[in-house]
Amino acid sequence: MNTLWFCSLIFIHFFFFKCCAPHCRDSPPHVPKEELSTDVVIDVIANMTHTIRQFFPQLPVYPALGNHDYWPQDQLPTSANAIYDAVAKLWSPWLNPEAVATLQKGGFYSLVIKPGLRLVSLNTNLYYSPNQVTVNMTDPAGQFQWLQETLELSRQKLEKVSIFCLLLQGILILERTRSVRESYNERLVKIFRYYSDVVQGQFYGHTHRDSIMVLLDQQGKPVNSIFVTPAVTPIKSLLEPYSNNPGVRAYLYHPENYGLLDIWQFYLNLTEANLEQKSDWKLEYIMTEAFNIDDIQPHNLHELALRFEQPQSKDFDKYFNHFMVSYNFSLTCEGLCKTIQVCAVHFLDQETYSQCIAKAGI
Ligand SMILES: *[C@@H]1O[C@H](CO)[C@@H](O)[C@H](O)[C@H]1NC(C)=O
Ligand SMILES: *[C@@H]1O[C@H](CO)[C@@H](O)[C@H](O)[C@H]1NC(C)=O
Numbered sequence: 001m002n003t004l005w006f007c008s009l010i011f012i013h014f015f016f017f018k019c020c021a022p023h024c025r026d027s028p029p030h031v032p033k034e035e036l037s038t039d040v041v042i043d044v045i046a047n048m049t050h051t052i053r054q055f056f057p058q059l060p061v062y063p064a065l066g067n068h069d070y071w072p073q074d075q076l077p078t079s080a081n082a083i084y085d086a087v088a089k090l091w092s093p094w095l096n097p098e099a100v101a102t103l104q105k106g107g108f109y110s111l112v113i114k115p116g117l118r119l120v121s122l123n124t125n126l127y128y129s130p131n132q133v134t135v136n137m138t139d140p141a142g143q144f145q146w147l148q149e150t151l152e153l154s155r156q157k158l159e160k161v162s163i164f165c166l167l168l169q170g171i172l173i174l175e176r177t178r179s180v181r182e183s184y185n186e187r188l189v190k191i192f193r194y195y196s197d198v199v200q201g202q203f204y205g206h207t208h209r210d211s212i213m214v215l216l217d218q219q220g221k222p223v224n225s226i227f228v229t230p231a232v233t234p235i236k237s238l239l240e241p242y243s244n245n246p247g248v249r250a251y252l253y254h255p256e257n258y259g260l261l262d263i264w265q266f267y268l269n270l271t272e273a274n275l276e277q278k279s280d281w282k283l284e285y286i287m288t289e290a291f292n293i294d295d296i297q298p299h300n301l302h303e304l305a306l307r308f309e310q311p312q313s314k315d316f317d318k319y320f321n322h323f324m325v326s327y328n329f330s331l332t333c334e335g336l337c338k339t340i341q342v343c344a345v346h347f348l349d350q351e352t353y354s355q356c357i358a359k360a361g362i
């Protein structure tokens with residue numbers, strides 16, 4: 001549930017959660033807060049940053065802060081502090097001075113990464129339900145206002161904007177709760193509806209699982225494609241049978257208009273890697289081929305999600321296997337499990353999501 005590393009070129013998401021191998025002591029692990037400190041968190045982020053720069057010296061990388069990239073975890077503040085200071089310095093080789101300045105102040109930034117394509121890295125940890133610092137605040141760190149101004153300016157300049165951050169709007173499928181407090185969730189949905197002509201795509205992490213969402217406007221028309229990228233590290237709650245294989249993906253986009261075309265999802269079969277004591281990363285799926293769609297634009301994802309709703313949908317079964325990064329083919333998702341999955345794709349705001357669940361009558 002940590003730093004989302006966003007690499008340009010073709011977009012590759014590295015999404016690290018926990019120390020996965022001796023050479024990648026990445027963003028801080030899930031351990032009791034007594035075992036960490038501000039210094040340890042900074043060391044871990046520094047190590048990860050240096051490791052990525054060492055292996056990909058030519059690759060522009062655009063990280064977003066995660067809820068464990070702070071100490072104590074989840075409590076990311078609304079103004080400058082030792083950790084925002086440290087990441088602003090560490091990540092400055094990839095950014096410009098303006099981006100470094102907002103990162104240092106509030107943990108978010110934006111910058112133009114190709115002519116006409118702007119990237120916005122949001123600090124949605126400020127909206128995270130467990131964050132006690134921002135309770136009752138209407139606009140923590142002024143990020144909503146900044147986001148609206150940024151999108152407004154991009155609309156005027158005819159830029160496309162790629163949104164990425166760790167915590168997502170909408171429903172966390174396994175927990176059946178929101179990661180983002182409801183009032184913040186509704187505000188994000190409203191902003192992204194209003195600027196859907198500007199936003200090229202939205203990219204999230206946090207859940208470690210692979211899922212999609214389609215933002216609908218108030219008339220029910222699909223206006224934005226949203227992707228949740230599975231993590232390199234597996235996670236499993238004691239109460240659930242699901243885990244995930246490690247995954248890394250590339251997004252393909254149109255070189256001129258930046259329209260999203262496809263996803264190439266790669267994975268490591270952990271069971272096999274443990275048996276054979278070696279890692280052999282493979283292609284898991286190509287989105288357009290797996291689901292027979294032309295591209296990953298909102299209307300095509302919407303059509304796909306309608307197919308998921310059909311009883312005994314083979315497409316939905318495949319989507320559910322991808323959800324766990326092909327971790328366990330013997331698990332199935334029916335009844336309430338399937339209702340939550342399909343409602344979560346289309347209904348990002350509380351009212352329409354509740355209606356969708358109620359309509360299923362489960
Ligand atoms: C990151 O930490 C690991 C484990 O302590 C260490 O072996 C490695 O050299 C460090 N890498 C960098 C780039 O600091
Ligand atoms: C937030 O607002 C509620 C309702 O007004 C109040 O009871 C609570 O003490 C406030 N919490 C904080 C941390 O300000």
Ligand SMILES: *[C@@H]1O[C@H](CO)[C@@H](O)[C@H](O)[C@H]1NC(C)=O
Pocket residue numbers: 269270271272275326327
């Ligand atoms: C992963 O490896 C195990 C053990 O070899 C195998 O049973 C399973 O089918 C593999 N999973 C996938 C998705 O290929």
Ligand SMILES: *[C@@H]1O[C@H](CO)[C@@H](O)[C@H](O)[C@H]1NC(C)=O
Pocket residue numbers: 241271327328330331
């Ligand atoms: C896959 O799911 C089945 C059924 O719940 C379970 O018995 C099995 O242990 C799971 N396999 C793995 C690798 O978790």
